[in-house]
Amino acid sequence: MPSVLPDGEPMPEDGALPRHALDGSGQRPLGFYLHVPYCATRCGYCDFNTYTASELRGSGGALASRDNYAETVAEEIRLARKVLGDDPRPVETVFVGGGTPTLLPAADLGRMIATIRDEFGLAEDAEVSTEANPESVDPRYLEELRAAGFNRVSFGMQSARQHVLKILDRTHTPGRPEACVAEARAAGFEHVNLDLIYGTPGESDDDWRASLDAVLGAAPDHVSAYALIVEEGTQLARRIRRGEVPMTDDDAHADRYLIAEETLSAAGFSWYEVSNWATSEAGRCRHNELYWRGADWWGAGPGAHSHVGGVRWWNVKHPGAYAQALSEGRSPGAGREVLSEEDRRVERILLELRLEEGCPLALLKPAGAAAAARALADGLLRAEAYEQGRAALTLRGRLLADAVVRDLVD
Missing domain, CATH: 3.80.30.20 (tm_1862 like domain)
Structure with missing residues (x-):
C-alpha cells in the first residue's frame, strides 16, 4: 500500500x-x-x-x-x-x-x-x-x-x-x-x-x-x-x-x-x-x-484501497486512527472517488495492456488507434493479436510499456 x-x-x-x-x-x-x-x-x-x-x-x-x-x-x-x-x-x-x-x-x-x-x-x-x-x-x-x-x-x-x-x-x-x-x-x-x-x-x-x-x-x-x-x-x-x-x-x-x-x-x-x-x-x-481486470475488491487495513463498481476509496493511514474509527462504529475511509466512464476506459488500457492478452482496440479513441498502428509497425505490438482486435505487447513493447500506454490512452 x-x-x-x-x-x-x-x-x-x-x-x-x-x-x-x-x-x-x-x-x-x-x-x-x-x-x-x-x-x-x-x-x-x-x-x-x-x-x-x-x-x-x-x-x-x-x-x-x-x-x-x-x-x-x-x-x-x-x-x-x-x-x-x-x-x-x-x-x-x-x-x-x-x-x-x-x-x-x-x-x-x-x-x-x-x-x-x-x-x-x-x-x-x-x-x-x-x-x-x-x-x-x-x-x-x-x-x-x-x-x-x-x-x-x-x-x-x-x-x-x-x-x-x-x-x-x-x-x-x-x-x-x-x-x-x-x-x-x-x-x-x-x-x-x-x-x-x-x-x-x-x-x-x-x-x-x-x-x-x-x-x-x-x-x-x-x-x-x-x-x-x-x-x-x-x-x-x-x-x-x-x-x-x-x-x-x-x-x-x-x-x-x-x-x-x-x-x-x-x-x-x-x-x-x-x-x-x-x-x-x-x-x-x-x-x-x-x-x-478492474473487478471488485475490498481493501481492509490502514491505507488500504478498495474498488467496487467504479467507486474507489482508501482508508486512513495510521493504525491508531484506523482502529479508533472502527471502535466508534465509523468507516475508516479517508476519501473516495467515483470514476467516470472516461476514467474507467483509461484505467482499462493502463492495466490490461500489461497483460499477455492485451487490451481491446475498441477501447482506443482515434488518436490512440493511430498510435497503436504506429506501435504495430514499430514492432511494439503483436501482429496476430492486432488482427484479432487487441493491442498486445511484444517483448520489445514490454520494455517500453509505459511509453506505449501513454500513446494509446490519447
Missing part, C-alpha cells in the same frame, strides 16, 4: 456506496485485500504504509498495537458485509499483504480469513494468499497457515546476493527464501511465489543471473520480478542523493528484464503480466489478475 493517499471526496461515516456501484456485480469477481502494516525493520527502498515498533511507540497507543489487530480487521470485514448488503457473491480471492503479515501469529491471519468465510463465504476454489518474510516463518508456522485455509504464499526474496540485500536493507540471509519454498511445499502449499527486485545499485548482470538461478533451483511455480523504483523520501533515495551509492540506469533495467525473460522462459515459465511469470495458468496470481 502506498504511503501517500490521493485527494478525493469525503467518505460517508457508515461507508455507504452509491446505489449504482453494485449494478451488474454478479458478473464481476469479488476479492479482499487485507493490509498488515507492521514491519520489524524498515527497508531502505520501501515507500509502503508500514510501521516499525519504534515508529508506533507513543503514537496511537494500544489502538495501534498488533496484539488486537486481527479483531480490528475483522470489524472492517463485518462493516463490508453491511455496506454490500445482500450481495450474494462469495469471495474468490484473498491476499494478505504488508508490511510483514507473518509478524502476526498464524492464528491471527487465520482469524481474518475465518471472518471473510463467515460473512461472505469463500468460493470453492478460492485463492487465499499471504506475503511472508523468509526470516519470520518456519515449518510449523507454514503448517498453521495451511491449516487456516491459506493455499498460496509469496516470499520476499529480492536477491540471492548478500551485498545487494545489504543495499536494500533486507535482513534475511541468502538461501533462506529457497528453503522456505521447500518448507511451504512440505506444509501442503500448491502455489508458491518468489519476489525479486532488479536494478539495485551495485548489482551486476552476474548478480542478477545468480538470483534467477537460485529461484529456479528452489522450483516455485510463480516468479515476480520488479525494477527497483527509488521513491522520494526513502533512505535509499537519500543515499543516492548524497552519492553514497550509484543510481542504476534504464539501460541496465532493460538488460536485466531481458535476462529474466530468457532465463525464466527457458525453464518453463510464461509471462502473463509484464512483471509476472508462472509455470501454468493455475500458478498465476488470480488476486492480482482481479486488479488488472
Whole structure:
C-alpha cells in the first residue's frame, strides 16, 4: 500500500456506496485485500504504509498495537458485509499483504480469513494468499497457515546476493527464501511465489543471473520480478542523493528484464503480466489478475484501497486512527472517488495492456488507434493479436510499456 493517499471526496461515516456501484456485480469477481502494516525493520527502498515498533511507540497507543489487530480487521470485514448488503457473491480471492503479515501469529491471519468465510463465504476454489518474510516463518508456522485455509504464499526474496540485500536493507540471509519454498511445499502449499527486485545499485548482470538461478533451483511455480523504483523520501533515495551509492540506469533495467525473460522462459515459465511469470495458468496470481481486470475488491487495513463498481476509496493511514474509527462504529475511509466512464476506459488500457492478452482496440479513441498502428509497425505490438482486435505487447513493447500506454490512452 502506498504511503501517500490521493485527494478525493469525503467518505460517508457508515461507508455507504452509491446505489449504482453494485449494478451488474454478479458478473464481476469479488476479492479482499487485507493490509498488515507492521514491519520489524524498515527497508531502505520501501515507500509502503508500514510501521516499525519504534515508529508506533507513543503514537496511537494500544489502538495501534498488533496484539488486537486481527479483531480490528475483522470489524472492517463485518462493516463490508453491511455496506454490500445482500450481495450474494462469495469471495474468490484473498491476499494478505504488508508490511510483514507473518509478524502476526498464524492464528491471527487465520482469524481474518475465518471472518471473510463467515460473512461472505469463500468460493470453492478460492485463492487465499499471504506475503511472508523468509526470516519470520518456519515449518510449523507454514503448517498453521495451511491449516487456516491459506493455499498460496509469496516470499520476499529480492536477491540471492548478500551485498545487494545489504543495499536494500533486507535482513534475511541468502538461501533462506529457497528453503522456505521447500518448507511451504512440505506444509501442503500448491502455489508458491518468489519476489525479486532488479536494478539495485551495485548489482551486476552476474548478480542478477545468480538470483534467477537460485529461484529456479528452489522450483516455485510463480516468479515476480520488479525494477527497483527509488521513491522520494526513502533512505535509499537519500543515499543516492548524497552519492553514497550509484543510481542504476534504464539501460541496465532493460538488460536485466531481458535476462529474466530468457532465463525464466527457458525453464518453463510464461509471462502473463509484464512483471509476472508462472509455470501454468493455475500458478498465476488470480488476486492480482482481479486488479488488472478492474473487478471488485475490498481493501481492509490502514491505507488500504478498495474498488467496487467504479467507486474507489482508501482508508486512513495510521493504525491508531484506523482502529479508533472502527471502535466508534465509523468507516475508516479517508476519501473516495467515483470514476467516470472516461476514467474507467483509461484505467482499462493502463492495466490490461500489461497483460499477455492485451487490451481491446475498441477501447482506443482515434488518436490512440493511430498510435497503436504506429506501435504495430514499430514492432511494439503483436501482429496476430492486432488482427484479432487487441493491442498486445511484444517483448520489445514490454520494455517500453509505459511509453506505449501513454500513446494509446490519447
